[in-house]
Amino acid sequence: MAITCGRVFRSLRSVCAPVTTVVGFSLLLTWIFILYQPSLGPGSIQRLGWQSWEIVSMPNNVQSPVKGNTSDLGSNIDAEVPERVDWWNVTVPEEKVDSSSFPLDVWAPLLPQATGFSEITVERCMVDPSFGTDLCTPSSTPEQDAIKGKWVRVKRDLNLEAGYTAPFLSIYYRRTRRQDVNIIIDLQLLPDKEEPSPSVGWRKAAMSLRAGVFRAPPLYLWYRMGKTPLEMSPTERANVITELDVLYGEDVPWYGFEKLHPPTMPQKGKVEATWLTYRRGVKIPPRAPPLHFSHDGKFKILQVADLHYSVSQGFCRDTDRKPCEHSDNLTSTLLGNVLSAEKPDLVVFSGDQLNGQRTTWDPKSVLAKFAKAVTDRDIPWAAVFGNHDEEDGMLKEEQLRLMKGLPYSLVERGPKDVHGVGNYVLKVKSADASKTHLLTLYFLDSGSYSKGYMSIFGLLPTAYDWIRESQINWFLQQSGAIKQIERPFTPDTSKDLGHIWKERQEQVTPDTRQLAKPNALMFFHIPL
Numbered sequence: 118m119a120i121t122c123g124r125v126f127r128s129l130r131s132v133c134a135p136v137t138t139v140v141g142f143s144l145l146l147t148w149i150f151i152l153y154q155p156s157l158g159p160g161s162i163q164r165l166g167w168q169s170w171e172i173v174s175m176p177n178n179v180q181s182p183v184k185g186n187t188s189d190l191g192s193n194i195d196a197e198v199p200e201r202v203d204w205w206n207v208t209v210p211e212e213k214v215d216s217s218s219f220p221l222d223v224w225a226p227l228l229p230q231a232t233g234f235s236e237i238t239v240e241r242c243m244v245d246p247s248f249g250t251d252l253c254t255p256s257s258t259p260e261q262d263a264i265k266g267k268w269v270r271v272k273r274d275l276n277l278e279a280g281y282t283a284p285f286l287s288i289y290y291r292r293t294r295r296q297d298v299n300i301i302i303d304l305q306l307l308p309d310k311e312e313p314s315p316s317v318g319w320r321k322a323a324m325s326l327r328a329g330v331f332r333a334p335p336l337y338l339w340y341r342m343g344k345t346p347l348e349m350s351p352t353e354r355a356n357v358i359t360e361l362d363v364l365y366g367e368d369v370p371w372y373g374f375e376k377l378h379p380p381t382m383p384q385k386g387k388v389e390a391t392w393l394t395y396r397r398g399v400k401i402p403p404r405a406p407p408l409h410f411s412h413d414g415k416f417k418i419l420q421v422a423d424l425h426y427s428v429s430q431g432f433c434r435d436t437d438r439k440p441c442e443h444s445d446n447l448t449s450t451l452l453g454n455v456l457s458a459e460k461p462d463l464v465v466f467s468g469d470q471l472n473g474q475r476t477t478w479d480p481k482s483v484l485a486k487f488a489k490a491v492t493d494r495d496i497p498w499a500a501v502f503g504n505h506d507e508e509d510g511m512l513k514e515e516q517l518r519l520m521k522g523l524p525y526s527l528v529e530r531g532p533k534d535v536h537g538v539g540n541y542v543l544k545v546k547s548a549d550a551s552k553t554h555l556l557t558l559y560f561l562d563s564g565s566y567s568k569g570y571m572s573i574f575g576l577l578p579t580a581y582d583w584i585r586e587s588q589i590n591w592f593l594q595q596s597g598a599i600k601q602i603e604r605p606f607t608p609d610t611s612k613d614l615g616h617i618w619k620e621r622q623e624q625v626t627p628d629t630r631q632l633a634k635p636n637a638l639m640f641f642h643i644p645l
Contacts, residue, residue, distance in 0.1 A: 204552060205407050214399065221292045222267040226362045226371070227522045229399040233300035233357035235265040236291040237340050239275075239324040241284040246270060255289055264298060266291040273363030275326055275381050277479075278388050284329040288338075288361055288393070295346075301358045302343035304395055306377055309335040318342050326381040326393070336381060338393070360396040365389050365479045366428045368445070368486040372523055373400025389428055402524040405497035408463060408545040410555060414608075416545055419461035420640070423469040424448060425505065426483050427476035445486070453490040463527075463545075464491045468503025468563075468642030471516075480511040484519050492524040499527045499558070501539055503642040504565040504581060513538035513562070536585035537562030542595050549608040555635050557599060561588055563643035581643045592639075601632040 216231040242253030255268050268289045275286040305313050306326065313319045318341050325335035346354060364370045366389050374394040382391035410416045425431075431445035441447070456464070470487045471477040491498045500520060502513050517538055520528045531540035545556035564582025 203548065204550060205409050214401065216399070217294065221294065222269055224269050224272055226360050226374075226396075227519070229401050230292075230359050231354075231399050232292050232294055233302075233346070233354075233359060234290045234340075235293045235298050235300060237301065237322060237338065237361075238268075238289050239286065239322045239326060239328070239338060240289060241276075241286045241324065241328050243284050245285055246287055247272065253285075253287070264293070264295065266293040271361050271363065275363060275391060275393075276329055277365065278382050278391055279330045279333075282331075286326070286328055288363075290361060297345050297347060299342045299345055300349075301340045302353070302356070303341040304358060304377055304393075305339040305341075306336055306379060306381070306393065307339055309337065313339055313341070330382070333382075336379070355398040357398065358395055359398060362394045362396075364392040364394050364485070365482045367430055368482070369489055370394040371481070371485045372402055372492070402522060402526070403495075405525040405527050408497065408527075408543060408558075409552075410545060410548050411462075412548045412608075414548075416463070416556060417459065417461045418638075419455065419459055419464045420467055421452065421464060422467040422642075423503070424452075424466070424487055425469055425472040426487050427472045428479050428482050429476065431472075449486070449490050453493075456490055456494055456496065461496060463558075464488075464496055464498040465558075465560075465640050466498065466500035467640050468501050469505045470500065470503070471506045471509070473505035473508030475509060477509045480509060480516060481519060484516065484523075488520075488523055488526075495525060497525045497527055499543060499560060499640075501560050501640055501642055502537075502562050502565075507565055531562075532591065534587070535591045536587045537564060540588055540591060547606065547608055551608070553602055553606065553608075554599070555602070555606060557596075557635055557637040559592060559595070559637060559639040561592070561639060561641040563641040583643065584641065584645070596634070596637070599634050601634055603630050604633045605630070 214229045214231070216229060219225075219228050219230050219232070221232060238255050240253050240255055244252065246253050254270070257268060268291060271288045271290070273287075275288070276283040305319075307313065309325070312321075319339050320342060322338040322340070325337055327333040327336050340358075343349070343357065344353065349357075360374070362371060362374055364374075364376065367384055370376055370392065371394065374396045377393045377395055380390040380392050382388065384390035408416075426445050426448070429445075430443035431448070433441035433444045433447075438447075466488070471480055471483050477483045488498055488500075502516070506516065507513055514530070517528060517530055520526055527543055528539065529541035530538060539560060539562045541560050543558040543560070544554050545558065547553040547555050561584060563584055567580040567582050
């Protein structure tokens, strides 16, 4: 009996040992992966990488005023409208831009980057630097990267107009958030053997901005080092050099940027000028106020179609004007005169802002000027694409992103599950306190050219594109969601009776009034 009991206990022990091990290990895994939830420390929100071990703060005085109803701009703040002040004229301060979260090692000229440069240089390369790894990046060490920042290439070729035999020429800069590193505060372009006067604090980029251009006199970039951010006043910090870009052609640079004279490549014959442009501090494009009727019930729209702007100043065509040169300038002057005479509440560019046809080989330089006459007059504007806008390479997605970075722009990308880019809706409201939706504006991308219909030589499309079924369904969905209003509309004459006016809308007299949707307009480029 004793032997039998001993065998039983030994058997139980041999079974319990592995079972206990498995159960214990399971409980341990349950504790580690399910039950144990440690609180995240401050390091969890920090961006890992170079300079990640430093916690720095850059004073930020950037503030963008936004005029209009905050609810229309996506804000959660309800602004109180003072007595005898129109609801769209209320200025609401926008949240400050925190540039400390922006990456320092990426060239993104549209970002409101407030961090200054610590060093600038010029490098040439026999292969396109955009192909894979940049083989022509200036030499550096991990210690220099940690102090001054990594080298960043301005992705615009200074020798683009110098011919096929010229090497690629790029500008590189370093950007740092360290408070103990001197920051660049000024730039100059000077010929060979010339120096800034006085020369204190100025440094010279080693390579000419015309390197590799046949018979071009050298032109060097000089930059002036200022104080460290810790030593600068708020005014000085707001005026440091914060971004570089390159402009092609003789027209205006991008919003917030200035030309650095002289051009790195002068205009001569068919060769367009190349300019180095720079930005001081942060220049946030002003937003458009909410669209609204006037107190006398008017809302004027100016439609501008087929500007056909080019990188150059344009060529005249189909006109009796002689001599006729610089057609883009003539068009801009005409547009400015019309805007001054008509004073529209909204301008709609209805396609073919770009000429295409190999004349808009740098769409960004063209987009910088097409709406200049409108933005200079603080007029809100919207746009749709035409069949020529995408001909020279830049996709509509990228063009729309650039358009949204211009002042008073109302363009939107629209839903991605609907055919095209730029299908969106804008609403125009009443001037009284009720802010009643009175007019709907639809914008549709009518495409460019149909695919599958080719010419006899197989080179060019022969048919234009059309509005697709997904766009029609989207329009019906948007239209169906709009509520009816009492028509004809009678504005509320007292700002403090907005709730009474809403109640009054429900009291419709069949003989004189009716419920109906607001009027609507639709803008697209290619006719149905």
